[in-house]
Amino acid sequence: MKVVGIVCSPRKGGNTEILVTEALEAAREAGSETKLILVADMKIAPCDGCSACSKSGVCRIEDDMQDIYRSFEEADGIIFGTPSYFNNVSAQAKAVIDRTYVSLLHGKLRGKVAAAIVAARRIGGGQILSLLYSYFTVQGMMIAGGGIGYGRNKGDVREGPGGSPVFTAIEEAQAVGRRVVKTIRKIS
Numbered sequence: 001m002k003v004v005g006i007v008c009s010p011r012k013g014g015n016t017e018i019l020v021t022e023a024l025e026a027a028r029e030a031g032s033e034t035k036l037i038l039v040a041d042m043k044i045a046p047c048d049g050c051s052a053c054s055k056s057g058v059c060r061i062e063d064d065m066q067d068i069y070r071s072f073e074e075a076d077g078i079i080f081g082t083p084s085y086f087n088n089v090s091a092q093a094k095a096v097i098d099r100t101y102v103s104l105l106h107g108k109l110r111g112k113v114a115a116a117i118v119a120a121r122r123i124g125g126g127q128i129l130s131l132l133y134s135y136f137t138v139q140g141m142m143i144a145g146g147g148i149g150y151g152r153n154k155g156d157v158r159e160g161p162g163g164s165p166v167f168t169a170i171e172e173a174q175a176v177g178r179r180v181v182k183t184i185r186k187i188s
């Protein structure tokens, strides 16, 4: 079993990275192999709508998204992390989402388990979870829920609250990691 966590914040070592890392550590403790992808280190162009992928089955843009396609395809579960930027996903997250049009057309993510993690200072968390759940649904993925961690500056989420009134941000991220592993076990 393999769970991949993708951090779509441009800020390295930031709150999204902390939360996704905690989720992956919990997944590892629950028995999964894990892999962390930091989009901040990568060059990912937006989809240019050429639609060549509908026939070829591959994206013709030769950039770091090619590694992400491979990682996603190898994964049983994907934890998708983004900061809240103007109540929405980051530009980096949207580029990754749009570039998986080829995955949608060729069913490459269908049946995989998916969960979302959002780092927010104050607003947008619930809305962004809903956006990501609808993305997962379009891709035919099995939704294993998600979590929000509140914090503004790098590291604030270590002490910050989670989206649920009963969890801290870190507890919420760990619960996401465990739930992804549990869901993969249930459906396999």
Ligand SMILES: Cc1cc2nc3c(=O)[nH]c(=O)nc-3n(C[C@H](O)[C@H](O)[C@H](O)COP(=O)(O)O)c2cc1C
Pocket: 009, 010, 011, 013, 014, 015, 016, 017, 082, 083, 084, 085, 086, 087, 088, 119, 120, 121, 122, 123, 124, 150, 151, 152, 153, 154
């Ligand atoms: C361009 C920009 C837009 C932001 N918009 C929001 C927002 O709409 N709601 C919010 O709660 N926080 C907003 N924030 C704050 C970040 O979501 C918050 O600092 C988060 O912890 C950043 O995660 P990171 O450290 O992984 O980048 C914004 C930050 C930036 C840089």
